[in-house]
Amino acid sequence: xxxxxxxxxxxxxxxxxxxxxxxxxxxxxxxxxxxxxxxxxxxxxxxxxxxxxxxxxxxxxxxxxxxxxxxxxxxxxxxxxxxxxxxxxxxxxxxxxxxxxxxxxxxxxxxxxxxxxxxxxxxxxxxxxxxxxxxxxxxxxxxxxxxxxxxxxxxxxxxxxxxxxx
Amino acid sequence: xxxxxxxxxxxxxxxxxxxxxxxxxxxxxxxxxxxxxxxxxxxxxxxxxxxxxxxxxxxxxxxxxxxxxxxxxxxxxxxxxxxxxxxxxxxxxxxxxxxxxxxxxxxxxxxxxxxxxxxxxxxxxxxxxxxxxxxxxxxxxxxxxxxxxxxxxxxxxxxxxxxxxxxxxxxxxx
Numbered sequence: 001x002x003x004x005x006x007x008x009x010x011x012x013x014x015x016x017x018x019x020x021x022x023x024x025x026x027x028x029x030x031x032x033x034x035x036x037x038x039x040x041x042x043x044x045x046x047x048x049x050x051x052x053x054x055x056x057x058x059x060x061x062x063x064x065x066x067x068x069x070x071x072x073x074x075x076x077x078x079x080x081x082x083x084x085x086x087x088x089x090x091x092x093x094x095x096x097x098x099x100x101x102x103x104x105x106x107x108x109x110x111x112x113x114x115x116x117x118x119x120x121x122x123x124x125x126x127x128x129x130x131x132x133x134x135x136x137x138x139x140x141x142x143x144x145x146x147x148x149x150x151x152x153x154x155x156x157x158x159x160x161x162x163x164x165x166x
Numbered sequence: 167x168x169x170x171x172x173x174x175x176x177x178x179x180x181x182x183x184x185x186x187x188x189x190x191x192x193x194x195x196x197x198x199x200x201x202x203x204x205x206x207x208x209x210x211x212x213x214x215x216x217x218x219x220x221x222x223x224x225x226x227x228x229x230x231x232x233x234x235x236x237x238x239x240x241x242x243x244x245x246x247x248x249x250x251x252x253x254x255x256x257x258x259x260x261x262x263x264x265x266x267x268x269x270x271x272x273x274x275x276x277x278x279x280x281x282x283x284x285x286x287x288x289x290x291x292x293x294x295x296x297x298x299x300x301x302x303x304x305x306x307x308x309x310x311x312x313x314x315x316x317x318x319x320x321x322x323x324x325x326x327x328x329x330x331x332x333x334x335x336x337x338x339x340x
């Protein structure tokens with residue numbers, strides 16, 4: 001067992017890889033690619049997978065309930081919604097880490113926040129309703145925490161395709 | 167499936183789009199007729215709900231309507247943010263090639279922050295072991311060759327927060 005990528009706040013099941021049924025496997029793999037935007041989308045996917053629509057919906061609900069899926073729904077692209085989106089990093093001394101984590105996480109603009117092993121050890125995604133909101137939020141985080149924030153907005157996107165095969 | 171970004175003209179969201187986004191931030195209804203269900207909640211015709219979703223997906227506001235797994239629960243416990251210091255002249259071409267690798271999930275060019283941060287190419291790599299992530303990073307390194315003068319891998323050691331993107335309620339216009 002490694003202490004390296006131990007995800008905290010994830011419950012106690014994080015160290016076990018669950019066994020999935022064929023149906024669960026098929027649903028997880030297929031639905032990461034997206035639901036067709038058709039009048040009866042679940043029926044169409046169920047047909048494609050050779051299961052009933054009810055079976056698809058029940059499997060999906062169960063996978064959400066047990067946390068295998070964190071969400072099923074529209075994946076919004078904040079930049080295209082006219083808002084601001086960026087990745088930012090901070091260098092936080094370990095004795096200060098807990099306090100700064102609480103302070104940074106208290107901002108609703110902080111969508112994800114990861115501790116990473118590097119001199120820059122805190123990495124978070126900021127999403128704001130307007131592009132100007134990014135600079136403003138960064139200033140407020142710096143003022144509250146007393147530490148500089150390194151802003152790393154994407155300058156070019158080469159690929160986004162998060163798909164985990166099971 | 168790779169997308170170099172050249173942003174199309176941005177259109178503000180319509181009021182209906184905002185309502186649909188607010189209503190589905192937690193998820194799409196898990197019923198046979200999700201569009202009809204949303205239509206009932208928001209007093210819209212089901213065909214209009216579907217049409218708005220199609221339009222938002224076409225314009226890129228929505229990437230897709232999809233399942234988001236907890237990758238740890240799927241056994242992908244090692245997420246390595248591989249970062250690379252690539253020559254500015256080569257990065258457009260090399261970034262595209264790295265992004266096209268099947269095991270790279272996100273790939274972006276980002277600014278350097280010297281002296282603390284010299285890396286301008288970010289490629290996220292997931293694996294079921296640290297060895298798997300490192301083996302994949304070696305393949306990126308081989309591809310970049312001498313266009314790259316430094317690299318490292320940042321592993322996450324804790325998820326401090328993961329709420330996803332949220333649209334907040336707009337203040338009602340006075």
